[in-house]
Amino acid sequence: MNRCSDSDIRELLPDLLHGTLAADARGRVEAHVATCGECREELDVLRTIKTAAVFAPQIDVDRVVRQIPLYRTIVPVTERPARTRVVSWLVAAAMAIVVIGGGSLVLMKPKVVNDPRAVVSTQLSPAPNPAESTPVNSRVPAAGATGRTAVVSAPPHPRALALAANVDDLSDGDLRQLMNDMNRFDALPASEPEPVISVDSGTSLEQDLR
Amino acid sequence: MSEYGALDSLIAEEAQERVRQSLDALSPTQREVFTLRVQQGLSYKEIAEVVGSTEGAARVHYHNAIRTVKEFLRDE
Numbered sequence: 001m002n003r004c005s006d007s008d009i010r011e012l013l014p015d016l017l018h019g020t021l022a023a024d025a026r027g028r029v030e031a032h033v034a035t036c037g038e039c040r041e042e043l044d045v046l047r048t049i050k051t052a053a054v055f056a057p058q059i060d061v062d063r064v065v066r067q068i069p070l071y072r073t074i075v076p077v078t079e080r081p082a083r084t085r086v087v088s089w090l091v092a093a094a095m096a097i098v099v100i101g102g103g104s105l106v107l108m109k110p111k112v113v114n115d116p117r118a119v120v121s122t123q124l125s126p127a128p129n130p131a132e133s134t135p136v137n138s139r140v141p142a143a144g145a146t147g148r149t150a151v152v153s154a155p156p157h158p159r160a161l162a163l164a165a166n167v168d169d170l171s172d173g174d175l176r177q178l179m180n181d182m183n184r185f186d187a188l189p190a191s192e193p194e195p196v197i198s199v200d201s202g203t204s205l206e207q208d209l210r
Numbered sequence: 211m212s213e214y215g216a217l218d219s220l221i222a223e224e225a226q227e228r229v230r231q232s233l234d235a236l237s238p239t240q241r242e243v244f245t246l247r248v249q250q251g252l253s254y255k256e257i258a259e260v261v262g263s264t265e266g267a268a269r270v271h272y273h274n275a276i277r278t279v280k281e282f283l284r285d286e
Contacts, residue, residue, distance in 0.1 A: 018251030
């Protein structure tokens with residue numbers, strides 16, 4: 001089949017197929033198709049393709065819609081740049097690290113002992129040893145007035161016992177009160193941690209007083 | 211449906227299948243331009259606006275597409 005050299009006519013074949021040509025142009029194209037085998041064949045192919053209706057799924061609808069000027073004015077097309085997405089991922093990763101790290105610290109934190117009697121046992125530990133009570137005594141220079149009043153009149157508070165640990169500065173009444181307080185500590189339930197001041201130390205202290 | 215009608219339907223289905231295969235041989239841009247030109251009847255200027263290209267580029271895409279389709283159908 002001869003090659004058609006009239007490319008202008010061939011470009012108008014789809015318009016002839018859709019009937020959108022003006023009268024003079026349509027007459028010129030139809031006259032050419034009647035004499036040109038290749039253009040006739042191409043027109044048959046185009047007619048077959050047009051009637052086949054096999055195009056629909058191939059069109060990128062979003063791309064076509066974005067070309068509509070009215071759509072652009074109503075809904076501005078804003079695409080997030082890649083750098084914003086990267087920053088978002090970094091922020092998410094940092095937050096995840098903070099949450100995981102904070103949770104680990106909370107789980108690894110030792111439990112705080114809220115039992116006041118356990119505190120008493122730790123504060124009373126230096127009390128039986130008079131040699132180690134010198135700094136405590138220096139903080140209470142007038143042990144006769146202040147310390148005595150604290151031990152005798154105040155309720156059995158572990159702080160008061162610790163301050164009055166130097167038995168040489170206490171009177172007999174104060175020592176008896178101290179012994180009574182210490183005996184009261186011995187009455188703690190067996191399930192609780194035992195105080196450092198044991199019955200034996202109290203007994204030896206009492207023997208020293210005698 | 212008559213005997214000839216059934217035969218015509220079968221031939222039409224075969225022709226449709228061949229056309230579909232020929233369009234699969236096109237690039238996405240060629241297929242889009244060819245579709246808009248043949249199926250929708252748009253001019254090259256309108257096609258260029260739709261695909262975001264120039265009128266000359268749309269014309270080239272159409273000519274390459276029609277040549278590929280005709281060669282495919284001729285070889286069948």
